[in-house]
Amino acid sequence: MNLNSLDLGPVWLTLQLAAVTVVILITIGTPLAWWLAHSRAKFKVAVEAVVALPLVLPPTVLGFYLLILLGPNGWIGGPVQALTGSPLSFTFSGLVFASTLYSLPFVVQPLQSNFESLGKIPLETAASLGASRWDAFFSVIFPQCRRGYLTATVLGFAHTLGEFGVVLMVGGNIPGKTKVISIEIYDRVEVMEFAQAHILSAGLLAFSFLVLLMVYSFNKKLPVHVS
Amino acid sequence: MTELLKAKFSIEYPDFNFDVDLKIPASGITVVFGPSGSGKTTLLRCLAGLEKSGKMELAEQVWEDENIFIPVNRRAIGMVFQDSRLFPHLKVRDNLVYGYKRTPEGSRRLHLDEIVQVLSLENLLEREVHKLSGGEKQRVALGRALLTSPKLLLMDEPLAALDAKRKAEIIPFIKKVKRDLSIPIIYVTHSMSEVLQLVDTMVILKNGKVVKCGPVEKVFSDLQLRDAIGDENSGAVLDTTVLEHDTEFGITRLDFMGQELSVPLQKIPPGKGLRVHIHSKDVSLATEPPQGLTSVLNILETKVQKIGEKTGYSVDIELDAGRPLLATITRKSLSNLNLQPSQTIYAMIKAIRMVHANENV
Numbered sequence: 356m357n358l359n360s361l362d363l364g365p366v367w368l369t370l371q372l373a374a375v376t377v378v379i380l381i382t383i384g385t386p387l388a389w390w391l392a393h394s395r396a397k398f399k400v401a402v403e404a405v406v407a408l409p410l411v412l413p414p415t416v417l418g419f420y421l422l423i424l425l426g427p428n429g430w431i432g433g434p435v436q437a438l439t440g441s442p443l444s445f446t447f448s449g450l451v452f453a454s455t456l457y458s459l460p461f462v463v464q465p466l467q468s469n470f471e472s473l474g475k476i477p478l479e480t481a482a483s484l485g486a487s488r489w490d491a492f493f494s495v496i497f498p499q500c501r502r503g504y505l506t507a508t509v510l511g512f513a514h515t516l517g518e519f520g521v522v523l524m525v526g527g528n529i530p531g532k533t534k535v536i537s538i539e540i541y542d543r544v545e546v547m548e549f550a551q552a553h554i555l556s557a558g559l560l561a562f563s564f565l566v567l568l569m570v571y572s573f574n575k576k577l578p579v580h581v582s
Numbered sequence: 583m584t585e586l587l588k589a590k591f592s593i594e595y596p597d598f599n600f601d602v603d604l605k606i607p608a609s610g611i612t613v614v615f616g617p618s619g620s621g622k623t624t625l626l627r628c629l630a631g632l633e634k635s636g637k638m639e640l641a642e643q644v645w646e647d648e649n650i651f652i653p654v655n656r657r658a659i660g661m662v663f664q665d666s667r668l669f670p671h672l673k674v675r676d677n678l679v680y681g682y683k684r685t686p687e688g689s690r691r692l693h694l695d696e697i698v699q700v701l702s703l704e705n706l707l708e709r710e711v712h713k714l715s716g717g718e719k720q721r722v723a724l725g726r727a728l729l730t731s732p733k734l735l736l737m738d739e740p741l742a743a744l745d746a747k748r749k750a751e752i753i754p755f756i757k758k759v760k761r762d763l764s765i766p767i768i769y770v771t772h773s774m775s776e777v778l779q780l781v782d783t784m785v786i787l788k789n790g791k792v793v794k795c796g797p798v799e800k801v802f803s804d805l806q807l808r809d810a811i812g813d814e815n816s817g818a819v820l821d822t823t824v825l826e827h828d829t830e831f832g833i834t835r836l837d838f839m840g841q842e843l844s845v846p847l848q849k850i851p852p853g854k855g856l857r858v859h860i861h862s863k864d865v866s867l868a869t870e871p872p873q874g875l876t877s878v879l880n881i882l883e884t885k886v887q888k889i890g891e892k893t894g895y896s897v898d899i900e901l902d903a904g905r906p907l908l909a910t911i912t913r914k915s916l917s918n919l920n921l922q923p924s925q926t927i928y929a930m931i932k933a934i935r936m937v938h939a940n941e942n943v
Contacts, residue, residue, distance in 0.1 A: 476667060477667070477669065479632055479654070480661070480663075480667045480669075481655075481669075481680070482632075482653075482654045482655040483630060483632075483654055483655075483659060483660070483661040483681075483727075484655075484680050484681030484684060484726065484727075484730055485655050485656070485681050485684035485685055485730055486655055486680075486684055487655055490684070491655075494680075495669055495671075498671040499669075499670065499671055
């Protein structure tokens with residue numbers, strides 16, 4: 356087995372993609388989950404359904420639409436190309452965009468259920484003690500929702516690590532730009548390099564298992580705050 | 583002139599109209615009393631700024647009107663709820679100073695040391711919230727609210743979740759807050775015993791409307807309010823002053839508007855105030871002071887003020903003893919006595935039902 360022939364590029368790229376995606380997901384997932392938890396708007400259920408779509412859609416379907424959307428003539432890719440000179444499809448940014456959508460439910464759902472169980476009372480109590488909304492969120496809501504945030508971060512990260520179909524459709528297979536671990540594994544298998552495929556697969560398996568193990572044992576230790 | 587809290591709120595709910603117009607002194611304890619669903623909590627939420635619903639001013643400062651709305655986090659209010667609502671991720675000390683840290687330095691009138699001492703929190707400061715008893719939690723919640731140096735303290739059934747013993751522990755602290763810190767308190771409850779122990783001004787709510795609002799002795803003995811107050815509590819609340827103790831007979835003598843009352847021996851020094859509750863069914867009437875001997879110790883000279891509705895077996899008579907006093911007698915007796923308004927009548931009080939220390943008089 357020739358370990359030297361193992362290219363670590365896809366590994367770094369994958370970690371980078373997952374990290375950027377999770378940061379974006381937590382940032383937009385927090386207000387979205389808060390709104391879903393507390394809004395009484397009638398179209399809320401529709402938004403909930405849209406957020407959950409990636410859970411049930413084949414990744415190729417999502418990837419197909421994203422490819423059209425992000426391409427040079429797409430609603431998003433078109434304007435982006437006009438602005439930057441290149442479309443989003445087959446770029447790292449395109450992958451980030453696709454992964455964000457693809458992993459959205461894994462971040463929004465744990466946060467939403469945590470916000471729901473906490474209720475609005477802590478926010479009102481903090482407000483009665485002089486805290487603005489932002490202040491109240493960071494000093495009262497967030498510390499009581501650490502469990503939800505940990506779950507959301509880890510699931511979002513791990514799920515992004517393992518995506519294949521969406522990436523293949525939107526990102527193609529460009530070394531250093533869009534070639535992530537899952538695609539590298541596929542490539543190695545295609546050319547019968549089972550040793551390299553083994554190393555990458557086992558690595559991903561072990562990593563995912565360890566991360567989930569950590570979450571579950573942490574979650575046992577973190578106190579649950581239910582009002 | 584006494585400063586006032588003026589409020590006019592109106593909210594329409596699908597099954598309930600809340601429409602309240604209030605003018606109460608911005609001092610002492612105002613008890614908001616009424617059955618559940620009468621809008622007590624809604625009133626507190628409006629005062630706090632958690633609902634936007636009308637007009638409000640405290641001591642000539644407008645907090646809310648057509649153009650102004652001070653949001654809850656910038657109102658000088660403190661809130662205490664039935665469930666203490668302490669933050670579980672913070673220790674007692676950090677809970678206490680949560681609002682203090684967010685109060686502008688120039689507005690801080692109360693400080694941690696002082697509040698810790700008033701509420702006896704010394705031994706709790708480093709505790710985790712979930713290790714506190716129910717009574718301790720409420721004391722910490724009260725302290726946390728006070729440390730924002732509020733101009734108005736809103737308490738929503740703060741004792742409802744506690745047993746009688748814990749209640750009795752907390753009530754002196756609430757009185758102390760009123761006496762030592764002179765913060766006006768709006769206190770929501772449906773417990774008559776809390777009302778009697780704390781109240782200065784009483785607001786009675788029913789179906790989202792103010793039925794009656796005024797000094798307790800007036801509201802309490804209002805014949806129209808028998809429904810709202812409940813038969814079992816109907817009677818008069820009198821504030822008296824301790825004159826002297828007669829240890830031989832185990833009696834404390836009280837001064838009430840120049841007349842004398844006797845109650846079982848109290849541990850209150852002469853000169854201090856004592857609030858008594860006289861049930862209307864414990865008052866009988868005589869047109870003359872009783873001649874010869876009687877076992878009744880307490881006889882007050884009063885005037886007939888108003889005669890209640892003459893339906894059924896008994897009738898309520900409102901008497902003027904300097905303060906209103908209620909008597910429930912039979913219709914037969916009413917006819918025998920032939921009572922007329924402003925006639926002098928002697929009220930013989932068979933029992934003084936509830937006696938609560940009232941240090942404020």
